[in-house]
Amino acid sequence: MKQNTTIIAISGSLKSTSANTNILRAMAKIAPENVIVKIVEGLDQLPHFNPETSEEMPAVTHFRNQIKAADGVIFSTPEYAFGVPGVLKNALDWLVSSGELNDKSVAAISVSPMHTGGDKALASLMLTLSALGTNTPQNSSLAIGTIKSKVNELGVITNPETLQELKAVLTALLESIN
Numbered sequence: 001m002k003q004n005t006t007i008i009a010i011s012g013s014l015k016s017t018s019a020n021t022n023i024l025r026a027m028a029k030i031a032p033e034n035v036i037v038k039i040v041e042g043l044d045q046l047p048h049f050n051p052e053t054s055e056e057m058p059a060v061t062h063f064r065n066q067i068k069a070a071d072g073v074i075f076s077t078p079e080y081a082f083g084v085p086g087v088l089k090n091a092l093d094w095l096v097s098s099g100e101l102n103d104k105s106v107a108a109i110s111v112s113p114m115h116t117g118g119d120k121a122l123a124s125l126m127l128t129l130s131a132l133g134t135n136t137p138q139n140s141s142l143a144i145g146t147i148k149s150k151v152n153e154l155g156v157i158t159n160p161e162t163l164q165e166l167k168a169v170l171t172a173l174l175e176s177i178n
């Protein structure tokens, strides 16, 4: 039996104090011992997607290989102007033809200071993920609203309900992997 499960966690925000990245850090902390949640950094190092590009680009190859090697992927995204931030959409566009997300189990989260929790970005992300052929289990998506009331001054998630919701998302993802 496989010993460890590797989950790649991708934040749609480049902000150093990102609430989305903090959510992914919280998921890494609550994950079972045999589950490694690795946060991928450097989406801003990916070039703008161009379908005519045929040369091998190290940042793109590295990104694709990380996804390929993972058992599952968690996305957490802000909502920018009712959509997914360009940096995340750009990263996903690099995976369309190479297919690393095809049949991959994924979870999708959106986080916002607004009550809506960035639900429009989440819906848009889910649509894109479906175009990429991902396996999105039931209960593996979550919009988290009013995030500022759910973290402490260090960005650590302190709201018990939010932690329970994150556990449920992780459980749904792990069940679909196993």
Ligand SMILES: Cc1cc2nc3c(=O)[nH]c(=O)nc-3n(C[C@H](O)[C@H](O)[C@H](O)COP(=O)(O)O)c2cc1C
Pocket (backbone or CB within 6 Å): 013, 014, 015, 017, 018, 019, 020, 021, 077, 078, 079, 080, 081, 082, 083, 111, 112, 113, 114, 116, 117, 118
């Ligand atoms: C350019 C821009 C557009 C935004 N548009 C939205 C929006 O449409 N809906 C929303 O809920 N929040 C919006 N926000 C606020 C973000 O939800 C907020 O900045 C959030 O904390 C970003 O997540 P992060 O902390 O992980 O970067 C926007 C923020 C920026 C900078």
